[in-house]
Amino acid sequence: MNNSTPSPGQVRTLLCVSVARELWTISPPRLTAPPHHPASPPRHTTLAVKWEEKQEAQT
Known part of the structure; x- marks a missing residue:
């Protein structure tokens, strides 16, 4: 590992x-269960996007 940021x-x-x-x-995803909303993205994707938007708004 190098020390560069x-x-x-x-x-x-x-x-x-x-x-x-x-x-x-x-909460492990239930791979066998049908998705509630096929169109909706996975929860972690939505959270990551929201978090990124918040970070960008702060800068």
């Missing part, structure tokens, strides 16, 4: 991955 894109990717992992641990 990660780019915002890398940070965002890491955060999305960690958020997805957290949510997967809290």
